Amino acid sequence: MKLNILGCYSATPRTFTNPTAQVLEIKNHLFLIDCGEGTQVQLRKNKIKFARIKHIFISHLHGDHYFGLAGLISTFRLLTRKTELHIYGPKGLKDVITLQMKLADSWTNYQLVFHELTSTESELIFEDDNVEVYTIPLDHRVYTNGFLFKEKPGERKLNMQSVEKAHIDKAYYRKLKQGADVENKKGQLIKNVDVTNSPDPIKSYAFCSDTAYKESIIPIIENVDVLYHESTFLEQHAHLAPKTKHSTAKEAAQIAKKANVGILILGHYSTRYGNLDAFMKEANPIFKNVELAEDGKVFEF
C-alpha cells in the first residue's frame, strides 16, 4: 500500500502548496482521493500515470477538494482515454460536471460513471476481489464522507518444501490455498496448517477530511493501519474548529488513539501556519505514531 500526497493544505492553492488530493495505491488500483485545483499538474509532477486512475473519490463539494476534477476529466478526454472512469461523491457533483461539459459542448469519449452519495450511514461503495471501499460519514459544513479502503484477505501460501514432502498432488494446491485439509497420494489426510502459511496480513487506510471532532467514526476506522485525519488548526485557534467544523491536531490524535490505529497522518493544514512542527508537537503527546503529510510525500505501508 502506497499513499502519494499530492496536496494537503486547506482553502486555496498557493505557489508552493496545494489543496487536497492524494493517490492510494492498493492491490494494483490507483485510487484518487479528492481533486483540488491543480491536481492534474501534481499528478504529472509525481509521475503518476493518468490512465491507471479508474476511480475517483470526492469527500465533499468545497472547491479545495474538487475544483481540479472538471479539468482532469477534460484532460482524460484529450488523452483519448477509452476506459471507464468511476466517480464517487456527494449528490450534485454529476450536475456540475455535466453542466460544464454541456457549456463546453465537449463530452467525454470514455464512459463517465457517477456514484452519487447521499447516505449518512457508512456504506460499501466499491468492491472487487481484492479491495473494499466504505464511506465514513463526517461532520462538516456540507455533506461530507471520508473513505475506508480495506484489502480483502488473500489466500494461504503454500510452503512448497512441506507440500512436496507430504506427497500432495498438484490438483489440490488450489484447495490448500483456500484453507482446506486434503488427502495426499497415499490416501493420508494432510492438515492444512502443516503445509501452508498465513496469507499476507490485510491492510487498511482511512481518509477523514474535512471534519469536526466526531467520535462516532471510531467504530468504522478502528484498528486501521493508517488514518489520515484532518488537522486544520493548532491549539491557539482551537476555538475556530467547532465553528468551521474542522479539527485540531490534538483532536485528530485523540481519534487516532481511541480508534487504536497504527499510524496517524496529519494534513489539511490551515495556510495561516508557516511551519508544521507545531502540529507534530501537539499531536504527539496524545498519540505516538504521528506523521505529517506534505505535498509530494509518499508513504509506504
Next chain:
Amino acid sequence: MKLNILGCYSATPRTFTNPTAQVLEIKNHLFLIDCGEGTQVQLRKNKIKFARIKHIFISHLHGDHYFGLAGLISTFRLLTRKTELHIYGPKGLKDVITLQMKLADSWTNYQLVFHELTSTESELIFEDDNVEVYTIPLDHRVYTNGFLFKEKPGERKLNMQSVEKAHIDKAYYRKLKQGADVENKKGQLIKNVDVTNSPDPIKSYAFCSDTAYKESIIPIIENVDVLYHESTFLEQHAHLAPKTKHSTAKEAAQIAKKANVGILILGHYSTRYGNLDAFMKEANPIFKNVELAEDGKVFEF
C-alpha cells in the same frame, strides 16, 4: 499599458505551462482576461495584487479558459474581499459558478456581477472615463468573444511656459485642457494650439483567442497597437485548424498584416510542440513585428 501573460498554452495545464490567462494593466485598471486552471497561483507567482482585479473577461466556456475562475472567486471570499467583482463572459457562466457556490454552501461576501454575453455583433461592454472595452466576435466551436481594450483620448497638456507668458487666468486652465481657445487677462483671444500640447496618444489592445481565421474581425481591430492572436498550430498541422476552429501562426500574421496592427503577439500554442521558434519563423515573413507569448512574460507598450 502592460500585459502580463500568466498562461498561453492550449488544452491542459502541465508542469511548466499554463492554460490561458493574462492581466492587462491599462489606465490604473487590472483586467484579467480568461482564467484557466491554476490562474490564482500564476497571479501569486507574478506578484499581482488580487484586490486590484475588479473586472474579469472570459472569452468562452472551454475549460482551459475558465476552470480557474470558481477557485479564484472562492479565494477572493477567503481574502474577505469587499469590492464588487464584474465578470463578462458567455451566457451559462453565471449558472455554473452559481451552482458551484450553491453546492459548497459558500456565497461571496462581496458583490459578484455577471455580464452575460450573447451578441454576435461587436458591442461596448465596459466604459469609464478612461477606457472602453468592446467584444470581438470570434469563430470557434462554441460561442466565443475576443476583447478590444481602448484608452479614451486624454486632455490636452498645458505648456506652462506659454500659458504664463500669455497671461491666462488659472480659471481657464480646465477649458484649455479641453481644447478651447480662451481670453487672457488683457482681453486678448489666445489660440489653444499656441499654449497646449497634444494629449498622450491613445493605446489599444485586442485579445483574440480562440478562433479560426476570420477576416471579419479586421474592421474591429484595425490599427490596434497590440494584437494577441491565437496560433494553436504550425503549418505542418494546418489541416487541423479549420476543423478545430483554431488558427495557424501564418493565419495570425495575415490578420495582423491586414488589420495594420503595431505588434502581433502569438499564443495559445498546442502543447504538442516542443519549442516555439517555428511559430516566429512562420509568422515573420508575413508580418514583421511578431512577439511570442510565454508564461510569466510581461509586455510594456
